[in-house]
Amino acid sequence: MTRRDTLVGQPVERLEDLRFLSGRGQYVDDRSVDGMLHATLVRSTVAHGILRSIDTTAACALPGVHAVYTAHDLGAKVPVIPMRMEANADLARFEQPVLAHGKVRYVGEPVALVVADTAAIAEDAAGLVGVDVASLPPVLDRASSERGEVLLFEAVGSNRGLSLQAIRGDAAAIDAAFQDAPYTRRRRFKVHRHTALPMETRGLLAEWDPVRQRLTVSGLVKVPFAIRSLLATLLDMPESAIDAVESDCGGGFGMRGEFYPEDFLVSFAARRLGQAVKWIEDRNEHLLAMTHAREVECDLEIACDLDGTIRGLRGRGAYDLGAYIRPNAVTAPRNFAQMAGGPYRIPALHMDVAMLVSNKTPAGSYRGPGRFETDYFRERLFDIAAGDLGIDRVAFRRHNLLRRHEVPGRLPVVMPYGTGGETDSGDYHETFERCLAEIGWHDKVALAGRQVDGVFHGLAVGSYIEGGASGPREHARLVFEADGRVTVHVGSSAVGQGLETIFAQIAADALGLPMDRIAGVFHGSSGIVKMGYGSLGSRSTVMGGSAILDAAKNLDHALRAAAAARFGCAPGEVSIEDGLRSAAARGRSLPLAGPAGIAADGIEAEGVFENNRRTYSYGTHAAHLTVDPATGQVRLLEYVSVEDVGRIINPMTLHGQVLGAIVQGLGGTLLEHLVYDGQGQLLTGSLASYLVPAADDFPNIRSIVLENHPSPVSPLGAKGAGEGGVISVGGVVANAIASALSSFGVQPDELPLTPPRIWELIQRSSGQVDLP
Amino acid sequence: MSNPPPRTVRFTVNGKPAAVEVEPRLTLADCLRHALRLTGTHVGCEHGVCGACTVIVDGRAMRSCLMLAVQAEGCTVETIEGLGTGLDEGGAEALGPLQAAFRRHHALQCGFCTPGMLMTAHALLSREPDADADRVREALSGNLCRCTGYIGIVEAVLDARPAYQAGAPGGQPATGGIDRTG
Structure with a gap:
């Protein structure tokens, strides 16, 4: 079949938009069923303590309350949420029970579930549940976690889980790189705890059919098949008796859709009560209960020759993963270690990262997990090193950025998992030079560090690589419907990224059809395809799209086979004509669709794409900003991203991904911060205190996307591209601030760079104020 | 209780x-x-x-x-x-000018903030059909979006202005402004 590529590559307006723009989206809270009950969680208000008793008497007595469940109601063994990725016996000792028992370990930890006629009654009743906790001292920072004087898990005997190591070169070579180098520099950096904050909070609707003994759970996203599988295990039901229904999803960013305690509890309640149960998270709960991310400290050391040639990079980091190890908790530490070198030539690399628990909300992966953090550390250290060596920081990067002939290259091996891999394709200098040209570096750099009209100008640039297309497989099914239209079914799931449009473009081109012959794109829910692997790690376009290509090829075969059977000829003799309207052979022609058509009953074909190599899109970001020394206020004058994604399916949705990710990165760098007090209470539990970017914060952002180096990994040539926008932001903005404030010698080592912190850095550096 | x-x-x-x-x-x-x-x-x-x-x-x-x-x-x-303009000739739901501009400018991804954005923008343009980019950003600054970075949203609102300059389109005539001024 020939690809016509009339739709792929075009800024096709999104199919999803019609329902979203007219208020017809179906997010989980938009569905109601008759007789539906409402659930509310009772959560721990204490960060660390012995859970002595829970008194549910008053709550149960409230009219309209159907049940109050505590861990005692869950059977002899309270279900525990296992790791989904990089499962490990050491880390499994820190997995979370679906309801606290024995101890509570963070503020927000589920302690009981109340089910009532209305959400209001459930909330009233939740307020009547008495939870008796004997407080223990909370573990809230790296030092106290590492000391281990107070333990979250006494039976484990330590607050430290597994340590990961990422290694390139043997130990002797790494030591030699640092011993022999004429220049080394070590510095400690820290990225703070923040979170994805999708605009829709989480929610679930679980329906139990007592006659058929079936459970239907709506509101599952990201990895609905994996959640169904785990639900079946924890509820001791056959997987086939659970329908996992994907709803419209108000933003995912890696955090929504992992298995949370509520996934079990709401389903459990529906089955136990024999009724539908809905749970919708409120925003305060969301900030307490949805995974947090990014909190890591690192001592990073670089070794260079005097001409700036990097000899080695090594570091010791520690992630604060909160109270429990969540299903994808390892992703960020792994990426942090493995991607420490980014797209640069680092012959010797050794990163060591500890995973620590603390009495804070458990952490998981957030868009660009580990990459945002590690790129911040690396790019900061590069600017410091270039400054020490008296080398221009652009020249320093140009000198060390991998050349085209060095790509693909091996990635460091991550132990104890033994995972390595290699990059796929690209010319990192191309995006680097283009980005410098786009921001006008040559002309503007003279402004760096200068004060104009009271504010100091700063510039910075940095490069990244982004992993995409995580495996192992994806499934698709194309149905040539009896009416001649085609429906697309795929195991990828939608998290608001425009999947339906992308897949319709890919399917239409693969079949040589106009968009309007694609009658629907169905995704995510169980039953649509045999198995689905969902949306994570910038995988959907590459994996789902490639599976659709395979299904299109198979559909062509199936149509030919059906036509050949009708004509009594060999499939090779059949030609499919006129945009899948008719089939012809031996001088005869028949329509495909319609009651007399060859596909009168519909014909379908499955496809699968299997891949154990990842794609690596890459790019360069540059920023020009000003800092007001009187207030610490940063104003972003211009931010430019240039990246290469191999092949663009829809430039409009792609630019949307990049711009949105950059602004999330700016929020994480300049505004957002999950702050705890000394007792482990979250102080930023509302949107009035947890600040995310608003429309007037960052107006000047540009995204330029290239497709000069298709990926050899997938037949589409496309690479994953949902996360790249966020990766460079911390490093580039922090370096631009350092550049602006170079006359003060300010070195921002810790995010977020809020106005008070920048002001304080200025005061400290200039010695004007003796701060504590 | x-x-x-x-x-x-x-x-x-x-x-x-x-x-x-x-x-x-x-x-x-x-x-x-x-x-x-x-x-x-x-x-x-x-x-x-x-x-x-x-x-x-x-x-x-x-x-x-x-x-x-x-x-x-x-x-x-x-x-x-x-907010829509009812049904088009084919019986499909027709988008009003602001909604169509949102689609054209990719002013939405997950769609969750979109209804609130549209209503705020509709109220703004109904009163101030000549609002400039700064004013649009100011008026929208009380509506959070986590997907788009706002760039497409602002472009869409600016692009929809001519329809409002000719008289309030879509739904009922809107007479008032918004409850926030930044």
């Missing part, structure tokens, strides 16, 4: 009269969503910051999570469901 008894509240929604029996503590957002099944109005924070629940009450953009349903007695309420 005893809650006050339900009361009947009467108001107009998208040009049609509505009468609903509500608990006095029920927010207008929950009333629209759950009692009237107008689920296009979304609830993102329930404390008046995110703007997802923005509807237009008597011509003014309001956060329906900060207003009780009983306070809407006698009011005229416009929601996202009333």
Whole structure:
């Protein structure tokens, strides 16, 4: 079949938009069923303590309350949420029970579930549940976690889980790189705890059919098949008796859709009560209960020759993963270690990262997990090193950025998992030079560090690589419907990224059809395809799209086979004509669709794409900003991203991904911060205190996307591209601030760079104020 | 604990009269969503910051999570469901000029903040059809979006201005402005 590529590559307006723009989206809270009950969680208000008793008497007595469940109601063994990725016996000792028992370990930890006629009654009743906790001292920072004087898990005997190591070169070579180098520099950096904050909070609707003994759970996203599988295990039901229904999803960013305690509890309640149960998270709960991310400290050391040639990079980091190890908790530490070198030539690399628990909300992966953090550390250290060596920081990067002939290259091996891999394709200098040209570096750099009209100008640039297309497989099914239209079914799931449009473009081109012959794109829910692997790690376009290509090829075969059977000829003799309207052979022609058509009953074909190599899109970001020394206020004058994604399916949705990710990165760098007090209470539990970017914060952002180096990994040539926008932001903005404030010698080592912190850095550096 | 008894509240929604029996503590957002099944109005924070629940009450953009349903007695309420221009010749739901501009400029991804954005922008352009980019950003700064970075949204609102300069399009004539000025 020939690809016509009339739709792929075009800024096709999104199919999803019609329902979203007219208020017809179906997010989980938009569905109601008759007789539906409402659930509310009772959560721990204490960060660390012995859970002595829970008194549910008053709550149960409230009219309209159907049940109050505590861990005692869950059977002899309270279900525990296992790791989904990089499962490990050491880390499994820190997995979370679906309801606290024995101890509570963070503020927000589920302690009981109340089910009532209305959400209001459930909330009233939740307020009547008495939870008796004997407080223990909370573990809230790296030092106290590492000391281990107070333990979250006494039976484990330590607050430290597994340590990961990422290694390139043997130990002797790494030591030699640092011993022999004429220049080394070590510095400690820290990225703070923040979170994805999708605009829709989480929610679930679980329906139990007592006659058929079936459970239907709506509101599952990201990895609905994996959640169904785990639900079946924890509820001791056959997987086939659970329908996992994907709803419209108000933003995912890696955090929504992992298995949370509520996934079990709401389903459990529906089955136990024999009724539908809905749970919708409120925003305060969301900030307490949805995974947090990014909190890591690192001592990073670089070794260079005097001409700036990097000899080695090594570091010791520690992630604060909160109270429990969540299903994808390892992703960020792994990426942090493995991607420490980014797209640069680092012959010797050794990163060591500890995973620590603390009495804070458990952490998981957030868009660009580990990459945002590690790129911040690396790019900061590069600017410091270039400054020490008296080398221009652009020249320093140009000198060390991998050349085209060095790509693909091996990635460091991550132990104890033994995972390595290699990059796929690209010319990192191309995006680097283009980005410098786009921001006008040559002309503007003279402004760096200068004060104009009271504010100091700063510039910075940095490069990244982004992993995409995580495996192992994806499934698709194309149905040539009896009416001649085609429906697309795929195991990828939608998290608001425009999947339906992308897949319709890919399917239409693969079949040589106009968009309007694609009658629907169905995704995510169980039953649509045999198995689905969902949306994570910038995988959907590459994996789902490639599976659709395979299904299109198979559909062509199936149509030919059906036509050949009708004509009594060999499939090779059949030609499919006129945009899948008719089939012809031996001088005869028949329509495909319609009651007399060859596909009168519909014909379908499955496809699968299997891949154990990842794609690596890459790019360069540059920023020009000003800092007001009187207030610490940063104003972003211009931010430019240039990246290469191999092949663009829809430039409009792609630019949307990049711009949105950059602004999330700016929020994480300049505004957002999950702050705890000394007792482990979250102080930023509302949107009035947890600040995310608003429309007037960052107006000047540009995204330029290239497709000069298709990926050899997938037949589409496309690479994953949902996360790249966020990766460079911390490093580039922090370096631009350092550049602006170079006359003060300010070195921002810790995010977020809020106005008070920048002001304080200025005061400290200039010695004007003796701060504590 | 005893809650006050339900009361009947009467108001107009998208040009049609509505009468609903509500608990006095029920927010207008929950009333629209759950009692009237107008689920296009979304609830993102329930404390008046995110703007997802923005509807237009008597011509003014309001956060329906900060207003009780009983306070809407006698009011005229416009929601996202009333913003379109009805059905086109083929019977399909037609987008109003602001909605079409949002689609053209990729001003939405997950769509959750979109109804609130549209209602805020509709209220703004109905009163200030010549609003410039800074004014649009200021007016939208009380509506949070986590997907787009706002760039497409601002472009879309600016692009929709001509339709408003010719007279308020879509739904009912909007007379008021917005309840925030930045």
